[in-house]
Amino acid sequence: MAADRSTAAGLAAALRQAFDRSFAEPARRDADDLVELLAVRVGGDPYALPLAEGAGLFAGRPVVPVPGPLPELLGVAGVRGLLVPVYSLRALLGYPGAEAPRWIFVVRSAEALAVAFDQIEGHRRVARASVAPLARPAARLHVVEAARLEGEVRPIVSLASVIQAIQQRARPAVPPKER
Amino acid sequence: MGQNWTFGRKVGLGFAAVVALAVALGAVAVYALRAVTAAKDRVIEVDAQQLIDAEAVTAALERKSASLRAFLLMGTGKYLDDVTAAREEFSATLERLRAAVRTDEGRAAVDGIGKAEAAHRAAADSVIALKKSGAAVEEIERVFDAEMAPKRVALRDAVKAFVVNERALLDAAKTAASDSAASAITLVMVIAAGALLLAFALALVLTRSLGRQIGTAVGQVQSSSGELQAAATQQATGAKEQSTAMAEITTTISELLATSRQIAESAQRVARIAGDTAGAARSGQATVERADEAVGAIRRQVELIVGHMLDLGKKSQQIGAVLEIVAELAEQTNILAINATIEAAGAGEAGRRFAVVADEIRKLSDRVASSTKEIRGLIDDVRGAVNTTVMATESGAKAVDSGTRQFADVASAFKQIVDLISTTTEAAREIELSTKQQTTAVEQVNQAIANVAQATRETEASSGQTLQTASQLAALSRDLHLLVRPAAAA
Numbered sequence: 237m238a239a240d241r242s243t244a245a246g247l248a249a250a251l252r253q254a255f256d257r258s259f260a261e262p263a264r265r266d267a268d269d270l271v272e273l274l275a276v277r278v279g280g281d282p283y284a285l286p287l288a289e290g291a292g293l294f295a296g297r298p299v300v301p302v303p304g305p306l307p308e309l310l311g312v313a314g315v316r317g318l319l320v321p322v323y324s325l326r327a328l329l330g331y332p333g334a335e336a337p338r339w340i341f342v343v344r345s346a347e348a349l350a351v352a353f354d355q356i357e358g359h360r361r362v363a364r365a366s367v368a369p370l371a372r373p374a375a376r377l378h379v380v381e382a383a384r385l386e387g388e389v390r391p392i393v394s395l396a397s398v399i400q401a402i403q404q405r406a407r408p409a410v411p412p413k414e415r
Numbered sequence: 416m417g418q419n420w421t422f423g424r425k426v427g428l429g430f431a432a433v434v435a436l437a438v439a440l441g442a443v444a445v446y447a448l449r450a451v452t453a454a455k456d457r458v459i460e461v462d463a464q465q466l467i468d469a470e471a472v473t474a475a476l477e478r479k480s481a482s483l484r485a486f487l488l489m490g491t492g493k494y495l496d497d498v499t500a501a502r503e504e505f506s507a508t509l510e511r512l513r514a515a516v517r518t519d520e521g522r523a524a525v526d527g528i529g530k531a532e533a534a535h536r537a538a539a540d541s542v543i544a545l546k547k548s549g550a551a552v553e554e555i556e557r558v559f560d561a562e563m564a565p566k567r568v569a570l571r572d573a574v575k576a577f578v579v580n581e582r583a584l585l586d587a588a589k590t591a592a593s594d595s596a597a598s599a600i601t602l603v604m605v606i607a608a609g610a611l612l613l614a615f616a617l618a619l620v621l622t623r624s625l626g627r628q629i630g631t632a633v634g635q636v637q638s639s640s641g642e643l644q645a646a647a648t649q650q651a652t653g654a655k656e657q658s659t660a661m662a663e664i665t666t667t668i669s670e671l672l673a674t675s676r677q678i679a680e681s682a683q684r685v686a687r688i689a690g691d692t693a694g695a696a697r698s699g700q701a702t703v704e705r706a707d708e709a710v711g712a713i714r715r716q717v718e719l720i721v722g723h724m725l726d727l728g729k730k731s732q733q734i735g736a737v738l739e740i741v742a743e744l745a746e747q748t749n750i751l752a753i754n755a756t757i758e759a760a761g762a763g764e765a766g767r768r769f770a771v772v773a774d775e776i777r778k779l780s781d782r783v784a785s786s787t788k789e790i791r792g793l794i795d796d797v798r799g800a801v802n803t804t805v806m807a808t809e810s811g812a813k814a815v816d817s818g819t820r821q822f823a824d825v826a827s828a829f830k831q832i833v834d835l836i837s838t839t840t841e842a843a844r845e846i847e848l849s850t851k852q853q854t855t856a857v858e859q860v861n862q863a864i865a866n867v868a869q870a871t872r873e874t875e876a877s878s879g880q881t882l883q884t885a886s887q888l889a890a891l892s893r894d895l896h897l898l899v900r901p902a903a904a905a
Contacts, residue, residue, distance in 0.1 A: 251782055258775050272756055288760050293753045295746065344761070359753050359777050 271364050273383060274341065275357035275390065279331035282390045284360065284383055285351075289395040291344040292316070299340075299352065306405055310352055315342055325351040328398055329376045343395045351398065360385055367392065377401070422625060429621045436610035443606045447599025454592035461515065462585040468512045469578045472528065475505035476570060483539055487546055487555065495543065505532065512577075518584065524577035531570040538562040630900040637892035644889045647882035654875040661868040668861045675854040682847040689840040696833040703826045710815065710822050717812045724808055728801040735794050738787055745783035752777030 240246035272287035294315060299322045301311040308327040312319045320342060326335050328351065337352035362383050369381040370391075378397040382389050420428075479501035486494035509532070513525045542563055545555050755773030759766035 247786075255775070255779070258771075258778075272760065274753065287753065287757050290757050291761075292757060293750055295750055344757075358749070358781060359756065361774075 269364050270361050271367050271383065273360040273362060273385070273390075273392065275360045275385065276325075276339070276353050277355040277357060278326050278329055278353050279333075282357070282388065283325075283329075283379075284385065284390045284392045285341055285395065286392060287359070289344055291342040291348075293356075294340045294342070296338055297340050299337075306402065308402075310337070313340055313350065315340070315350065318348060320348050320350045322350045322352045323398075323402065325353040325393070328378065328401070329393070343399060345395075345399050347399065347403070349399065349402065351395070422628070425621055425624060429617045432617050433610075433614050436613055440603065440606050440610050444599075444603045447596075447603055451592065451596035451599050454588070454595045458585065458588040458592050461517075462581065462588045465512060465515050465521070466578065466581045466585055468508055468515065469574065469581050471508045472505060472512065473571075473574050473578070475501055475508055476532075476567075476574060479505060479539075480567060483543070487542065487559070490546060498539070498543070502536065518580075520580050521577070521584070524573070524580050527573040528570070528577055531566065531573040535563070535566040535570045538566045626899050630896065633892055633896045633899050637889065637896050640885060640889040640892045644882065644885040647878060647885040651875070651878040651882045654871065654878040658868070658871045658875045661864065661871045665861075665864050665868050668857065668864050672854070672857045672861050675850065675857045679847065679850040679854045682843065682850045686840065686843040686847040689836065689843040693833070693836045693840045696829070696836045700826075700829055700833045703822075703829045707819075707822055707826050710819050714812070714815045714819050717808060717815050721805060721808045721812055724801055724805045728798060728805060731794050731798045731801060735791065735798070738790055738794060742784065742787040742791070745780045745787055748780035749777060749784065752780055 273284040274287055274290070274293070276283050276285060292315065294313075297313045297315065299311040299313045302309070302321075304321075306323070308323045310322045310324050313322050314320075320340075322337075322340055324335065324337065325341075326333070326337075335354050337354050339354070339356050340350045340352050342348065342350045360383075362385055366385070367381055367383045370379065376391065378394050378401065379391040380394050380397065382391045384390075479498055482494050482497035482501050486498060509525065509528060513522070513529075516522050516525055542555060542559050545558055752773050756770055756777065759770030759773055762769065
């Protein structure tokens with residue numbers, strides 16, 4: 237029985253039904269066919285970050301500025317007992333200007349680092365078939381593929397590319413140390 | 416005669432002079448009459464009495480002769496007594512004559528009578544003695560004729576001579592008395608003529624003096640009467656003009672009275688209308704006061720609504736604050752779900768079921784966030800509506816305040832109007848009363864003017880009468896002047 241979603245009571249009933257149905261459905265087996273994405277906005281443009289490449293999402297963590305060779309480095313932040321360098325995704329993607337990012341996304345990699353951005357739109361799950369590499373070179377850095385999401389094309393930021401670029405630029409001066 | 420003497424003094428003096436003349440004339444006349452009377456009395460008492468006594472002597476002689484003859488005839492003693500009585504009477508009368516006579520001729524005549532009587536008596540006695548002796552009648556007659564008769568004739572002649580003498584004396588006395596009376600008459604006539612002349616002179620002087628004085632006075636009276644006539648003419652003209660003016664004034668006052676009555680009626684109507692207006696104004700004031708109370712109640716209700724709306728806004732703000740907490744919780748739940756998804760992805764197969772739970776948690780957090788967003792929208796709508804309502808209510812409250820103030824102004828103005836209408840009503844009533852009093856006064860004035868007009872008409876008539884009287888007085892004074900001074904008047 238479909239509840240009327242136009243009223244608050246109907247909406248509550250629909251939510252309850254969906255919640256109950258989630259327990260009734262069988263466990264998905266097609267998890268490999270799905271791609272977990274974090275929809276964000278950088279410089280007003282939509283982007284997506286692959287959750288599989290992340291180690292954690294944090295909000296409102298204070299970032300202490302430290303001097304460094306890369307202008308994209310905002311500072312360091314304490315995450316789960318570790319000091320993690322935080323880079324501005326906006327600067328990494330080549331947007332001009334500065335920002336006061338609220339969100340910190342810790343990248344899963346051998347060298348701990350995090351990118352910061354201002355706005356998050358939410359967690360998205362898309363079929364792997366919806367993700368396709370870009371045919372021609374993207375206008376922005378670190379974008380090699382995109383996902384069709386909710387009727388629009390959302391570029392997916394390659395965090396590996398980001399790490400690589402940082403490493404390449406930072407290595408001649410200060411080689412990263414593993415902790 | 417003094418010029419300043421009054422008519423009374425002048426006339427009194429004239430009469431006094433005339434009376435004095437009359438008294439003098441009377442005194443002279445009385446004196447003359449008394450002189451004449453005395454002369455006549457003396458004639459009567461002396462001369463006539465002597466003549467009478469002479470006649471009485473004659474009578475006594477005759478009675479003695481008669482008595483003697485009777486004795487001689489009768490011889491009785493009674494006649495002899497008569498003879499004796501006659502002799503005594505004759506003697507007494509003769510003695511009285513002797514005492515009365517004053518002249519020598521008289522006294523001589525009396526003496527002659529006495530002597531003749533003595534002779535006669537002697538002869539008689541002889542005869543009587545002869546009779547008594549009884550002598551013869553012839554003897555007695557002879558003796559009588561011889562003796563008695565001549566003696567009796569002599570006595571009679573003596574008596575006659577006395578009478579003649581006395582008569583002559585009487586005539587002389589009468590003539591003297593008559594002369595005295597004539598001279599008295601002449602004196603009285605002379606004095607009367609003098610008195611007449613003096614009275615004429617006095618009358619002439621009085622006439623001239625009084626005529627001059629009266630003429631002057633009459634002239635003044637004539638002049639004054641002329642002036643009086645002129646004044647009376649002027650007064651009559653003035654009275655006529657005054658009467659005409661009074662008639663015009665009466666007409667004007669009548670018109671004024673009619674106008675005043677109309678004004679009084681209009682003032683009465685105005686006062687009545689003002690009273691009605693005052694009543695309506697009081698009713699309107701009561702309505703305004705009720706409306707003022709209603710506006711005050713509306714104002715209080717609006718203030719209450721504003722208070723409630725502000726409370727509602729505060730509650731919305733509180734809900735928003737709670738919703739912020741809910742949103743924060745949803746966001747944190749979402750972060751946890753995302754992190755759980757990330758952790759599940761790293762946990763391999765075991766993490767897959769966890770990933771399902773995490774996904775459901777994420778969905779719930781998404782729904783909470785969505786609902787929170789909707790609630791925030793609704794709250795924003797509510798707050799907007801509240802703000803709009805508050806603003807509208809505040810503007811309404813301001814409008815109500817303004818309306819209240821304007822209504823207070825209206826009420827004040829209405830009260831002022833009511834006061835003014837009350838004042839107007841009072842003034843209208845005073846005007847009505849004053850106009851009534853004025854009408855009464857004008858009626859009284861009208862009555863007074865009517866009386867004055869009547870008096871003026873009477874004055875006009877009286878002035879006409881006065882003019883007529885003045886004319887008559889002028890004519891009378893002219894006639895009087897003619898009477899007093901014909902020449903001067905001519």
